[in-house]
Amino acid sequence: xxxxxxxxxxxxxxxxxxxxxxxxxxxxxxxxxxxxxxxxxxxxxxxxxxxxxxxxxxxxxxxxxxxxxxxxxxxxxxxxxxxxxxxxxxxxxxxxxxxxxxxxxxxxxxxxxxxxxxxxxxxxxxxxxxxxxxxxxxxxxxxxxxxxxxxxxxxxxxxxxxxxxxxxxxxxxxxxxxxxxxxxxxxxxxxxxxxxxxxxxxxxxxxxxxxxxxxxxxxxxxxxxxxxxxxxxxxxxxxxxxxxxxxxxxxxxxxxxxxxxxxxxxxxxxxxxxxxxxxxxxxxxxxxxxxxxxxxxxxxxxxxxxxxxxxxxxxxxxxxxxxxxxxxxxxxxxxxxxxxxxxxxxxxxxxxxxxxxxxxxxxxxxxxxxxxxxxx
Amino acid sequence: xxxxxxxxxxxxxxxxxxxxxxxxxxxxxxxxxxxxxxxxxxxxxxxxxxxxxxxxxxxxxxxxxxxxxxxxxxxxxxxxxxxxxxxxxxxxxxxxxxxxxxxxxxxxxxxxxxxxxxxxxxxxxxxxxxxxxxxxxxxxxxxxxxxxxxxxxxxxxxxxxxxxxxxxxxxxxxxxxxxxxxxxxxxxxxxxxxxxxxxxxxxxxxxxxxxxxxxxxxxxxxxxxxxxxxxxxxxxxxxxxxxxxxxxxxxxxxxxxxxxxxxxxxxxxxxxxxxxxxxxxxxxxxxxxxxxxxxxxxxxxxxxxxxxxxxxxxxxxxxxxxxxxxxxxxxxxxxxxxxxxxxxxxxxxxxxxxxxxxxxxxxxxxxxxxxxxxxx
Numbered sequence: 210x211x212x213x214x215x216x217x218x219x220x221x222x223x224x225x226x227x228x229x230x231x232x233x234x235x236x237x238x239x240x241x242x243x244x245x246x247x248x249x250x251x252x253x254x255x256x257x258x259x260x261x262x263x264x265x266x267x268x269x270x271x272x273x274x275x276x277x278x279x280x281x282x283x284x285x286x287x288x289x290x291x292x293x294x295x296x297x298x299x300x301x302x303x304x305x306x307x308x309x310x311x312x313x314x315x316x317x318x319x320x321x322x323x324x325x326x327x328x329x330x331x332x333x334x335x336x337x338x339x340x341x342x343x344x345x346x347x348x349x350x351x352x353x354x355x356x357x358x359x360x361x362x363x364x365x366x367x368x369x370x371x372x373x374x375x376x377x378x379x380x381x382x383x384x385x386x387x388x389x390x391x392x393x394x395x396x397x398x399x400x401x402x403x404x405x406x407x408x409x410x411x412x413x414x415x416x417x418x419x420x421x422x423x424x425x426x427x428x429x430x431x432x433x434x435x436x437x438x439x440x441x442x443x444x445x446x447x448x449x450x451x452x453x454x455x456x457x458x459x460x461x462x463x464x465x466x467x468x469x470x471x472x473x474x475x476x477x478x479x480x481x482x483x484x485x486x487x488x489x490x491x492x493x494x495x496x497x498x499x500x501x502x503x504x505x506x507x508x509x510x511x512x513x514x515x516x517x518x519x520x521x522x523x524x525x526x527x528x529x530x531x532x533x534x535x536x537x538x539x540x541x542x543x544x545x546x547x548x549x550x551x552x553x554x555x556x557x558x559x560x561x562x563x564x565x566x567x568x569x570x571x572x573x574x575x576x577x578x579x580x581x582x583x584x585x
Numbered sequence: 586x587x588x589x590x591x592x593x594x595x596x597x598x599x600x601x602x603x604x605x606x607x608x609x610x611x612x613x614x615x616x617x618x619x620x621x622x623x624x625x626x627x628x629x630x631x632x633x634x635x636x637x638x639x640x641x642x643x644x645x646x647x648x649x650x651x652x653x654x655x656x657x658x659x660x661x662x663x664x665x666x667x668x669x670x671x672x673x674x675x676x677x678x679x680x681x682x683x684x685x686x687x688x689x690x691x692x693x694x695x696x697x698x699x700x701x702x703x704x705x706x707x708x709x710x711x712x713x714x715x716x717x718x719x720x721x722x723x724x725x726x727x728x729x730x731x732x733x734x735x736x737x738x739x740x741x742x743x744x745x746x747x748x749x750x751x752x753x754x755x756x757x758x759x760x761x762x763x764x765x766x767x768x769x770x771x772x773x774x775x776x777x778x779x780x781x782x783x784x785x786x787x788x789x790x791x792x793x794x795x796x797x798x799x800x801x802x803x804x805x806x807x808x809x810x811x812x813x814x815x816x817x818x819x820x821x822x823x824x825x826x827x828x829x830x831x832x833x834x835x836x837x838x839x840x841x842x843x844x845x846x847x848x849x850x851x852x853x854x855x856x857x858x859x860x861x862x863x864x865x866x867x868x869x870x871x872x873x874x875x876x877x878x879x880x881x882x883x884x885x886x887x888x889x890x891x892x893x894x895x896x897x898x899x900x901x902x903x904x905x906x907x908x909x910x911x912x913x914x915x916x917x918x919x920x921x922x923x924x925x926x927x928x929x930x931x932x933x934x935x936x937x938x939x940x941x942x943x944x945x946x947x948x949x950x951x952x953x954x955x956x957x958x959x960x961x
Contacts, residue, residue, distance in 0.1 A: 250911060250918035256902060278910040282886050286906050294902040510658050526632060526670040530662050534654040535626060541917045542626035 215398050215425050216457045216478070220567060224449075224476040227566040230266075230426075230457050232298040232350035233395035234290055237265035239457060239478035240566075242469065242559045243300060244552050245486060248273045249283075249293040252486055253541070253548040256294045261522070262549065263556035265297055268481045271344055271353075272304025272335075276326050280346035288348030300351040300481070302461070303340050303402075306358050306430075319374065321355070337378035341385040345397065353428065354382040356402040361435040368406035371431075375404045376418040383422050400459060402430040407440055409447050416451035427452050428459040429477070433468070442471055449475045466495060466558055467584050470575045473562055485551035490544045492536045494551045499583035501529075503547065508533040521553040591774055591801050592833045592854070596943060600825075600852040603942040606642075606802075606833050608674040608726035609771035610666055613641035615833060615854035616942075618845065618935045619676060620928050621862060624649045625659075625669040628862055629917070629924040632670045637898070638925065639932035641673055644857045647720055647728075648680025648711075652702050656722035664724030676727040676857070678837070679716050679778075682734050682806075695750065697731070713754035717761040721773065729804065730758040732778040737811040744782035747807075751780045752794040759798050776835060778806040783816055785823050792827035803828050804835040805853070809844070818847055825851045842871060842934055843960050846951045849938055861927035866920045868912045870927045875959035877905075879923065884909040897929040 216239075218228040228239045244251045244259060247270045251259060259267060269289060274280070286292040289299055308315050308322045315324035321336030337355040344352035355378050359371040379401050386399040401419035405411030419427060429448050432441050445460065452458050459479035460472050469480055485495060492504025496516035501508075503515060514524035515532060523546045535543020558578075565574030592615075594604040604615045620627045620635060623646045627635060635643060645665060650656070662668040665675055684691050684698045691700035697712030713731040720728035731754050735747040755777050762775040777795035781787030795803060805824050808817050821836065828834050835855035836848050845856055861871060868880025872892035877884075879891060890900035891908060899922045911919020934954075941950030 248910075248914045248916060249907070250914075250916045253917050253921065255899075255918060255922060257898065277913055278885065278906070282906060282910070285886050286888055286904060292904070292907055292910075294907070509654065510661050512662055522633065523631075528662060528668070530654070530658060531625070531668055531670070534624075534658070534668075537653055538624045538626075540624060540626045541629050541920060542631060544917060545629065545921060546631060 213396060213425065214455065216455060218455070220569075221476075222566040222569045222571040223474065225473050225562075225566045225571045226476050226478055227563055228457070228478060230298075230478070232266075232398065234296060234298045234350050237298050238563055240469075240473050240559055240562050241266055241479050242555045243268040243479065243481040244555070245481055245483045246293070246295075248277065249289065251548070251552070252490065253545045254552060256296075258549055259295065259552070260297075262553040263560060264552065266350075267295055267297075267299055269299055269301040269347070269349060270304055270307065271301050271340060271347065272307040274301070274347055275304065275343050276328055276333075280343055283348070284346050290348070298351070299349040300479075301344055301347055301349040301353065303344070303353040303355045304335065305340075305353075305355050308335050309358055317357075319377070321378075337381040338385045341382045341389065341399070345386075345389045345393075349397065351398045351400060351426065352386070354379045354399060354401050354424075356404055356430055358404065358431045358434070359406055361406065361431075363406040365408060368404075368408055368411050371404045371406065372411050372415045372418070375402065375415060379419055379422055383424070398425045400424055400426040400428050402428040402461070403448055403451075404431050405448075406431055407436060407444055409444075412444060412448045413451055416448060420451075420453060424456070426457040426459060428461050430461050432460065433462045433464050438468070441468070445472055445477070446475050449477065465584065466555075466582060467579060469558070470562070470578065473566075474571070474575065485555045486548050489547035489551045492547075494547050495554045497554075497581055500585050503529055503532045504536040505533070515547070515550050516554065519550065519554060519557075521550055523547075523550040523553075589772060589801065590831065592831060594831070596945070597852075598942045598945045598947040599850065601849050601938075601942045601947045602852050602854055603939055604833070604854060606674075606854070608642075608774065610672060610674045610726050613674050614939055616845075616849050616935055616938050617642055617855050618931045619644040619855065619857040620931070621857055621859045622669070622671075624653065625665065627924070627928070628866065629921045630928060632672075634925055635671065635928070636673075638929040639936060640928065642726075643671060643673075643675055645675055645677040645723070645725060646680055646683065647677050647716060647723065648683040650677070650723055651680065651719050652704055652709075656719055659724070660722050666724070674727070675725040676855075677720055677723055677725040677729065679720070679729040679731045680711065681716075681729075681732050684711050685734055693733075695753065697754075713757040714761045717758045717765065717775070721762075721765045721769075725773065727774045727776060727802065728762070730755045730775060730777050730800075732780055732806055734778075734780065734807045734810070735782055737782065737807075739782040741784060741787075744780075744784055744787050747780045747782065748787050748791045748794075751778065751791060755795055755798055759800070774801045776800055776802040776804050778804040778837070779824055779827075780807045781824075782807055783812060783820055785820075788820060788824045789827055792824060796827075796829060800832070802833040802835060804837050806837050808836065809838045809840050814844070817844070821848055821853070822851050825853065841960065842931075842958060843955060845934070846938070846954065849942075850947065850951065861931045862924050865923035865927045868923075870923050871930045873930075873957055876961050879905055879908045880912040881909070891923070891926050892930065895926065895930060895933075897926050899923075899926040899929075
């Protein structure tokens with residue numbers, strides 16, 4: 210079974226790509242940033258907030274949703290989009306990253322990962338076949354193959370092992386997916402995930418193996434896991450070169466605005482990261498001038514908005530002083546406000562990136578953005 | 586100095602009153618329910634949510650705001666309305682209820698209450714003069730006299746003591762307030778608080794004493810503190826009879842929809858209570874059919890909205906199953922959704938009450954509401 214083509218490229222600007230991905234729940238524009246809604250909610254936001262912020266696709270997690278509320282309930286409730294009232298595209302990660310991170314709670318073999326729930330210690334098994342079945346039960350638009358993401362640093366043997374297993378499992382995922390997809394009217398898209406740690410030749414091998422399976426999109430996994438920014442850039446540049454031009458490319462778990470700009474320059478189309486949302490809840494937002502630790506005492510009596518150049522509804526109405534007070538009081542209203550702002554900021558960044566690529570001025574957009582933005 | 590008249594009565598329906606209160610930040614319609622924003626935020630909601638829900642006045646707390654962020658910052662930030670971006674009326678409670686509740690942390694005398702901060706143990710003194718000064722620094726529209734709310738049950742000596750002290754302090758509050766008010770352009774309104782526990786004659790005495798000071802509005806304090814519903818109703822009926830008809834009447838800390846309807850029938854104009862917001866965060870919302878414990882397992886796979894008769898944005902998009910899942914995951918998105926719904930529900934109830942009084946059909950509105958609403 211050949212996968213339908215889901216990616217349309219509008220134009221390129223250097224290696225940066227302006228395009229569109231089509232899913233059962235509609236199209237989203239690329240490059241795109243997906244806010245993370247692990248358990249079916251972007252923490253602190255409701256669907257209309259995400260719509261206001263301009264998000265066109267969000268991310269969920271198979272591991273979390275499988276454990277709670279469970280696929281039975283999500284299925285009964287009409288699938289994830291109906292359950293969480295997000296009627297636009299959703300991508301769900303396979304949960305591989307999570308079950309491999311469980312450490313003492315998991316046992317890895319060629320068959321898959323046996324793990325215990327972090328909720329109640331109950332035993333579960335994720336095999337590549339079972340994961341794709343679960344993903345189909347959850348019913349997101351884009352689903353991810355079950356891969357093995359090795360920790361950083363990984364010695365060559367471990368990295369080779371991860372690549373081999375990722376390929377073996379990708380084949381099972383693909384077969385399972387094709388069969389399940391043939392039974393449904395609206396077709397999901399299964400993406401392969403390129404592994405290979407920091408070894409160029411392993412990255413090449415992993416990409417070639419996955420491409421042989423003809424996925425409709427490819428993710429770059431195993432980056433932003435602790436390596437240096439230079440290592441990440443090298444590995445990304447090398448990996449993207451191996452990927453087909455007519456399919457979307459997704460860099461998992463990235464990242465900071467400066468990393469997104471870097472990755473876009475190599476031709477990445479999709480991103481996800483908890484940074485804008487998780488950090489917002491702990492007193493840290495992103496602004497056009499750089500990260501702002503709004504919880505710091507220096508903001509206690511500062512009447513300026515989080516970001517003087519932002520037109521979001523938070524920056525229009527609320528001061529740093531108020532946000533800092535909210536943080537001090539552990540008020541969830543403050544978490545909501547900060548999360549809204551940072552989510553809006555990331556979506557505006559992507560809109561700016563897309564407009565710049567369309568007009569063949571991505572490089573100047575990037576340097577202009579970075580000239581004002583001070584990373585920490 | 587005579588207080589400006591702030592209350593306009595439009596009509597009465599039995600003892601129920603339809604009116605309007607004018608403040609520096611605009612008018613609000615009565616009977617009114619004030620969502621509680623103790624520390625300057627209604628937990629989980631932002632100002633635009635409150636506006637959408639139809640709230641016209643919210644409540645803050647002097648004790649909490651005095652300790653954090655402190656009056657200096659609120660003053661510097663342009664007063665409470667500017668600080669928390671709520672550009673409609675706000676009432677702040679004096680904090681008396683809080684400092685008296687601190688128990689081991691407080692020392693009560695005729696001069697006031699010496700207490701230790703629950704944040705850092707630092708020592709503070711609330712005298713009636715100081716409280717009104719703080720209230721003026723915070724700059725809400727309606728401020729409350731510093732009273733002594735005795736616990737329930739209170740023996741007669743303790744209740745008498747509370748009434749005496751409440752009157753002594755009310756005089757000091759009034760003098761301080763009149764002086765501070767004369768120095769400002771937009772005038773705040775100081776309300777007196779009737780005490781007297783469950784003793785009819787003490788309630789009468791307290792009301793007479795406060796009325797002699799000519800406050801622009803009167804609150805009924807010391808109810809809903811543990812007495813039975815019948816006792817509360819008796820005491821309320823008796824107390825309201827003592828109050829002037831041309832001033833707003835505020836029943837503090839009430840309450841459940843059925844209690845609000847009861848109190849409106851005796852002529853109460855203003856209410857506040859943490860129930861719709863606090864309970865929402867712990868898995869309990871109010872609906873037209875009665876309270877719904879949405880955290881309960883029976884809702885796990887229920888696709889119906891929290892309230893089938895509600896047109897709020899939460900009930901239009903989200904199911905009980907989703908809310909129950911959010912609760913199970915301690916997701917703040919769920920707290921936001923539940924708080925929004927219950928806040929909307931209370932405001933709709935007040936709108937219904939106001940429309941019914943306007944059309945002289947309050948009794949049938951009340952019995953119609955209660956025929957569908959099952960209190961727990």
